[in-house]
Amino acid sequence: MIWLSFFVLISYIFLCKYWKHLCFWRRKCVTYSRPVPLFGNLWSVIFRKISYPNKIKELYNEFPQNRYNGVFELSKPKLLIRDRELAEDIFTKNFEKFSDRKPDGLLKLDSLLGRNLYFSNHKDWKRMQPCMDNCFKNFPKENVFSTISLTMESLTNYLLEDISKKKQPINFEAVDFFRRITNDVIAAVVFDQKCNSLRDKDNEFFKMTRQILKTEGATSMKMFLGDSLPIFKNIFNAIPLYPTNVSEYFNDLIYKKFKLEDSPFSHLLINANEVNDNLSRDDVLAQVLSFFFIGFEPLVKTMSFLAYELALNVQMQKKLELEIDRIFYEDSDDRVTFENLSKIRYFDAVVLETLRKWPSAVQIERICTKDYILSVKRQSECGIRLEKGDTVLLPVYGFHHDKRQFPCPEKFDPDRFLNKDLDEILNTFNFFPFGIGPRRCLAMELSILIVKTVFFDIISKFEISVIQHTEIPLKLSKTTTHLHPQNGIYLGLRPRK
Secondary structure, three states, X not given: OHHHHHHHHHHHHHHHHHHHHHOHHHHOOXXXXXXXXXXXXXXXXXXXXXXXXXXXXXXXXOOOOOOEEEEEEOOXXXXXXXXXXXXXXXXXXXXXXXXXXXXXXXXXXXXXXXXXXXXXXXXXXXXXXXXXXXXXXXOOHHHHHHHHHHHHHHHHHHHHHHHHHHOOOXXXXXXXXXXXXXXXXXXXXXXXXXXXXXXXXXXXXXXXXXXXXHHHHHHHHHHHHHHHOHHHHHHHXXXXXXXXXXXXXXXXXXXXOOOHHHOOOHHHHHHHHHHOOOOOHHHHXXXXXXXXXXXXXXXXXXXXXXXXXXXXXXXXXXXXXXXXXXXXXXXXXXOOOHHHHHOOHHHHHHHHHHXXXXXXXXXXXXXXXXXEEOOXXXXXXXXXXXXXXXXXXXXXXXXXXXXXXXXXXXXXXXXXXXXXOHHHHHOOOOOOEXXXXXXXXXXXXXXXXXXXXXXXXXXXHEEXXXXXXXXXXXXXXXXXXXXXXXXXXXXXXEEOO
């Protein structure tokens, strides 16, 4: 009888607390998506009825006349922003009031991860951001381009040899293919390590990369549960993410085996550590590891989806081939430079359209750090107050697939971005491939350069084609919060005639 009474009391306390959460938006007079008890608005995602990106798009489209509406991620209330002007106001003009990505406690997930600029709280971000911003603005573009080109030459020569030996085109799964290419590019650009992960599939560097990538799902789950159900936070924080051998391997690579002048990028970080007291050795190591944890998979997915779109849209691939041939043969005397690559404006448009249709981040979140009152623009609004700790959510996937922002959003159409300046495009506040506001991705230029250089080398030598196992249309995975093909992306590769 005592145990039954105790159970009833605990259940009552839990239900009262949970009901308080479910009434959160009603108390603030905000239109909201009706939640399912315990699951919030994500029951269909949790039970794999719909992919997470498509759920974000569904929530974005639910109240088309509203500038914002309330949603629930399990028990966690979040304000979904669907108005460009309001997005600019919150994420840019009032950045000081919305400067954190995650509640402070989640930053203790891992001693290295917590030092990463992406996850850091506002105080640590302000300490490290100027140095990191300087590194990414001043990285030697010509050297990086040359390093990537040499890496790609090794990889493409291997592919040509393999095709010649087998006397038939290569069929490949794009995500695995571009993981290996991305691994080798980052190894060369950041660590001055030469790899060929297409030839040597289990080289030491790729093994270490895979160990880091294995932690991505665990980290996402820890952050998701810790954010949505705070009771899990302290339980998971005690579990380290990076295996000790991984952090030791990269620490040795940076500080013991490195000659600073050898890498076109990492020496900027290490020099910054030596001249700037605001950065410790662990801070530098955390930023270097972020190339894998934050930047690796977005590069892989962008290149995988780009290859898929070029295989489907043969005329667009042919147009790129013609542009590349013109630069290669007419302008550069068989020597391609960073400057030559920059002249192919259609290349920029193709990459940006890929990032629109297949964004690496389907949503962006910020935590309110100071009370903020939303301005009233319509009669249906009541000027709600967001309090410290409240979360705002920008549904990137919804914006990018809004037919009012981008007509025929499911159509791959690079002409949307042709001959347009990137900064001008980003300032429209309907396109967020690299985030928004001061905490926008600092590696934007480097990422675009990597994608363009990799595809320059591939398209100059190969044709990417659809094969029997290519899924059309592509289905998205229902087991991850990111854009990921459910059944892989299978394509063909044959030498150009």
